[in-house]
Amino acid sequence: xRVKKKDIFFQTLENMADTIVQAADYFTAHVSDFDNIxxxxxxxxxxxxxxxxxxxxxxxxxxxxxxxxxxxDDIMGLVTTMDDVIDGLEATVSRFYMYHLGNPDKYIVxxxxxxxxxxxxxxxxVHLLSSKKLLAIREHTIRLNDLENQGDELLRICINELFxxxxxxxxxxKKKEIYERLETTTDxxxxxxxxxESIIMRNS
Numbered sequence: 001x002r003v004k005k006k007d008i009f010f011q012t013l014e015n016m017a018d019t020i021v022q023a024a025d026y027f028t029a030h031v032s033d034f035d036n037i038x039x040x041x042x043x044x045x046x047x048x049x050x051x052x053x054x055x056x057x058x059x060x061x062x063x064x065x066x067x068x069x070x071x072x073d074d075i076m077g078l079v080t081t082m083d084d085v086i087d088g089l090e091a092t093v094s095r096f097y098m099y100h101l102g103n104p105d106k107y108i109v110x111x112x113x114x115x116x117x118x119x120x121x122x123x124x125x126v127h128l129l130s131s132k133k134l135l136a137i138r139e140h141t142i143r144l145n146d147l148e149n150q151g152d153e154l155l156r157i158c159i160n161e162l163f164x165x166x167x168x169x170x171x172x173x174k175k176k177e178i179y180e181r182l183e184t185t186t187d188x189x190x191x192x193x194x195x196x197e198s199i200i201m202r203n204s
Contacts, residue, residue, distance in 0.1 A: 007069050008061050010130035016054040016082050017126035023047035024119035027089050028112040034096065034103050041097040048090035055083050070129075074199045081191045082122065088185030089115065092178060099174045107158035111151065111182035118147045118189035125196050134204045137196055144193035151186030155179055 006014075023044060030040050058079045062072055095101070125140035158179050166172045 006130065008065075009058065009069055009075050012054050012057050012061070013075075013078060013082070013126050014130055016051055016079065017123040019047055019050050019054070020082060020086055021119045021123045023086055023089055024112075024116040027093065028116045031104055031112045032109050034101070037097050037101075041093050044090045044093040048086050051083055051086040055079055070199060070203060074195070074202065077195045078126075078192070078199070081188065081195050082126075084188040085119070085122070085185060085192065088181065088188050092181050092185065095174075095178055095181065099178075101174060101178070105158075105175075107154060107161070107179065108182065110154055111179070111186070114147050114151050114154065114186055115182070115189070118144055118186065121147070122189065122192050125193075129196065129199065134200045137200055141193040141196050141200075144189055148186045148190035148193075151183050155183040 026043060026047070030043075034040070058075060062068070062075065068075060096104070121140045121143045125137045125144075128134075128137045128140070159176065162172060162175055162179070166175065
């Protein structure tokens with residue numbers, strides 16, 4: 001029996017979600033140990049480039065496909081918001097490298113865990129979308145919203161601690177930007193959730 005080939009758009013979205021999970025796993029595994037920050041930055045750049053290729057594939061396929069499985073704008077919106085997540089992870093690690101950051105503190109490690117958990121929720125939701133199990137996605141969008149709230153709270157805590165304990169202005173500027181960039185990446189994960197919610201509303 002011939003297995004039905006998966007729709008190119010759903011397949012590309014799944015591949016992208018899987019790559020985001022790999023990148024977030026890699027980030028979390030390496031963020032507490034900066035033995036070779038240059039290799040860390042290069043590896044994250046490779047994940048980011050891979051996701052850029054998925055974006056280009058999506059645009060190319062949209063340009064030549066007349067009928068799509070969900071609205072064209074929804075496909076483009078989802079791939080773009082997912083790309084923002086990988087961009088945020090890569091941009092953070094590139095700043096570790098550019099700023100010659102010493103070993104990261106517990107807050108950066110905690111942000112890594114929030115982002116890793118968010119990546120898994122995105123992956124589960126996107127695979128459910130491919131299977132057209134739309135209402136089951138909601139469990140994961142709710143979880144993504146909760147994780148974004150955790151990111152907000154963590155930012156408040158670490159900025160407060162930063163201004164209380166760090167006196168070197170250069171160190172303060174470096175750390176503040178990294179914390180804010182990590183929190184912005186949790187926002188990007190929530191934007192994926194919002195995009196998925198609008199897809200559920202339009203298609204269920």
